[in-house]
Amino acid sequence: MSSKALDYESLNENVKKVQYAVRGELYLRASELEKEGKKIIFTNVGNPHALGQKPLTFPRQVVALCQAPFLLDDSNVSLLFPADAIARAKHYLSYTSGGLGAYSDSRGLLEIRKEVADFIGRRDGYPSDPELIYLTDGASKGVMQLLNAIIRGQGDGILVPVPQYPLYSAAIALFGGSFVPYYLEETANWGLSAADLGQSVAQARAKGITVRAMVIINPGNPTGQCLSEANLRDILQFCYQENLVLLGDEVYQQNIYQDERPFISAKKVLMDMGGPISRELQLVSFHTVSKGYWGECGQRGGYFEMTNIPSRSVEEIYKVASISLSPNVPAQIFMGLMVNPPKPGDISYDQFVRESKGILESLRRRARIMTDGFNSCMNVVCNFTEGAMYSFPQIRLPPRAIEDAKKAGKAADVFYCLKLLEATGISTVPGSGFGQKEGVFHLRTTILPAEEDMLEIMESFKKFNNEFMEQYED
Numbered sequence: 001m002s003s004k005a006l007d008y009e010s011l012n013e014n015v016k017k018v019q020y021a022v023r024g025e026l027y028l029r030a031s032e033l034e035k036e037g038k039k040i041i042f043t044n045v046g047n048p049h050a051l052g053q054k055p056l057t058f059p060r061q062v063v064a065l066c067q068a069p070f071l072l073d074d075s076n077v078s079l080l081f082p083a084d085a086i087a088r089a090k091h092y093l094s095y096t097s098g099g100l101g102a103y104s105d106s107r108g109l110l111e112i113r114k115e116v117a118d119f120i121g122r123r124d125g126y127p128s129d130p131e132l133i134y135l136t137d138g139a140s141k142g143v144m145q146l147l148n149a150i151i152r153g154q155g156d157g158i159l160v161p162v163p164q165y166p167l168y169s170a171a172i173a174l175f176g177g178s179f180v181p182y183y184l185e186e187t188a189n190w191g192l193s194a195a196d197l198g199q200s201v202a203q204a205r206a207k208g209i210t211v212r213a214m215v216i217i218n219p220g221n222p223t224g225q226c227l228s229e230a231n232l233r234d235i236l237q238f239c240y241q242e243n244l245v246l247l248g249d250e251v252y253q254q255n256i257y258q259d260e261r262p263f264i265s266a267k268k269v270l271m272d273m274g275g276p277i278s279r280e281l282q283l284v285s286f287h288t289v290s291k292g293y294w295g296e297c298g299q300r301g302g303y304f305e306m307t308n309i310p311s312r313s314v315e316e317i318y319k320v321a322s323i324s325l326s327p328n329v330p331a332q333i334f335m336g337l338m339v340n341p342p343k344p345g346d347i348s349y350d351q352f353v354r355e356s357k358g359i360l361e362s363l364r365r366r367a368r369i370m371t372d373g374f375n376s377c378m379n380v381v382c383n384f385t386e387g388a389m390y391s392f393p394q395i396r397l398p399p400r401a402i403e404d405a406k407k408a409g410k411a412a413d414v415f416y417c418l419k420l421l422e423a424t425g426i427s428t429v430p431g432s433g434f435g436q437k438e439g440v441f442h443l444r445t446t447i448l449p450a451e452e453d454m455l456e457i458m459e460s461f462k463k464f465n466n467e468f469m470e471q472y473e474d
């Protein structure tokens, strides 16, 4: 009998090609161990609330009232909710077409897209058009929509930083395009060079690939580097001369842990450059409520802003967005609150600032604790986490360890991470899941475990690592 449509062997080959290590072999093994009763520290996913981070109070108050509008009619509502939360809830509800249970426009509620546009205008000092801002179910969906629009087939290549967040390699594979790596230089604090970019593009073209777009992740995941204004200018100039669309993944723009390179958007640098490039270079920028000091990953709220994209193409992107009917409406409200938070003088302002600063300052301390912890370990070197929420140490594995990994049929860093998991319960993602230079091994953790547990976790890591290295040292 011929195979059925959902038999494995007859599935879409692109689906079978996809890899996504953030929830791969290590995560599955960690989940098994957890079921067996072992205490697992899931540092594999940038999922702050799963590691104990408390949600910000104000947004939850507003969305709670929007989800349960009957509370607004309760005579006791002002005993439980501050007046500014009540006012914002009424404001958003008045813009939905029947509350949170109704579909919104496929691009998202115009009122919230206006709030996003105002935020971008304040941040960059240049106007932003709500008609060119689409709200999405997390930044992931926006990235996939744009890659789907750009990739016509195997001959189309997307330039992606390596190490990269595997949403990109997975989506490119899913849409049948070609992954074109450009390597970040670990010894240059994960910097990149225009020469390397040019070489990557030339190599792809020599194979008949049409490179169509370039991805930047700023701040970087898993590498944590923050791009300087000069870096961004070079990248924009490179894309302009090579006729590439720039996809600016800026979901960690609130997560900055050093003062030398504050976040600056690709949009701002492009507009500052002026001249033809600022009117012609095609740029799409992505943001989310999952990161920053919000960490509202489960809400699934995001947006992308299109710059210099022809109106007919915008219409096509709108048409495809319409297939999914409506982005998640509660998440749209989270997005509106994130880009338009309480202001000085608002009742909730002091509490909001106290909570937000508390989270960011703790993340900055945890970035330092983790980096220093890794650098105190045998055969481990680690660049400081300038931004985002990950640490990506290089693990210098002795040859006999690599040999044993081969015998076990595992990539060397997978072998090491599995041993780490079994010994300590620390669940990480092997560097091979993000891409790395041949023969150089890493792992990715998050800087998210609770600050009061961080030193103990690093001690536990150090004990395991040093015993592992002594076991395999010649």
Ligand SMILES: Cc1ncc(COP(=O)(O)O)c(CN[C@@H]2CONC2=O)c1O
Binding pocket: 022, 044, 045, 046, 047, 137, 138, 139, 140, 141, 165, 167, 217, 221, 249, 251, 287, 288, 289, 290, 297, 301, 302
């Ligand atoms: C660079 C980057 N872009 C987009 C996303 C998607 O975010 P949304 O939640 O808005 O879809 C993530 C999530 N980071 C994943 C999730 O946790 N750990 C990670 O590496 C990310 O790291």
